[in-house]
Amino acid sequence: MSDGLEYLDDLDPDDPRTESQQIANKLRAAILTKKLQPGDKLPSQPALASRFGVARETVKTALRLLAAEHLIVSRQGSGTFVRAQTERPVGLRPHVEAAFERTHVSIDFAGFGSETLRNTLSEVLDKVRAGRLTPESVVIRIMVSDMTVPMALPCRADTAADDPAVRMRQKRISERSIDAIVDDVQELTDLGLIKSGSVQVRVHGIPPVLKLYILNNEDAFFGFYPVVEHDVTIKGEPISIYDPMGKDATLFQYSVSESDDTSTAAEYVRQARTWFDSIWNTIAREYAHD
DSSP states (O other): OOSSOTTSOOOOTTOSSOHHHHHHHHHHHHHHTTSSOTTOBOOOHHHHHHHHTOOHHHHHHHHHHHHHTTSEEEETTTEEEEOOOEEOGGGGHHHHHHHTTSSEEEEEEEESOOHHHHHHHHHHHHHHHTTSOOOSEEEEEEEEEOTTSOOSSSEETTTOOOOHHHHHHHHHHHHHHHHHHHHHHHHHHHTTSSSEEEEEEEEESSOOOEEEEEETTTEEEEEEOOEEEEEEEETTEEEEEEEEOGGGOOEEEEEOBTTBTTSHHHHHHHHHHHHHHHHHTTTOEEOOOO
């Protein structure tokens, strides 16, 4: 066999399951055993139909089964890909870079700080500066916890009580990342590398327990912040704090699938957008830099 699909066994005529179920099972096994890696493009529907000697509609049915299990995602004009089912934050960059391949880019972020977003955008915006990515517009909305008001987290580890000094430490960290993002997007606009750029920032009083990225209103990445105890230095003194740790947050990806706009994943993206907008338009307030 020289069609590049050697990892897919033939259909079994004695198997009581339908041909579409058998094809779905074979593709699922290839995904779970990493013969098809997260982000890999699946063979085309015609190629799969030819490989198994079935009608293309049978292949479509098999792919719908896998999409319902959140194993694959279809992208308009690009094909069908193995979903990045669980990604570490460092794995976010390829998805952000793909978002910047569009003419108009939108990114919504809600979380504790914005260090991961800043680091990810830094690499991607370098490609815009080099002319390798050429969006016309970039709109970024950032929504973070307001560290000027008492919070359950971060807090002192010895008393589990709110401490303004602990909050001010996080406020400074967040400000550095937010200001860098604002400056980077403004620079691209000033240089004429994008026609328009906007970074809007709001804060709210909800303690930081989750992070959410929404890319181009089509892909949502969601994760919980685990709370860890670690030592920091504040005003020259060591102190142990309970801190939501973004680098330890596993992200789960949900995408609006071209092939099934009624899927659970598509509904998750819609609900994530609704949640973000509801906080943004109600209790969130404009970010004020000291």
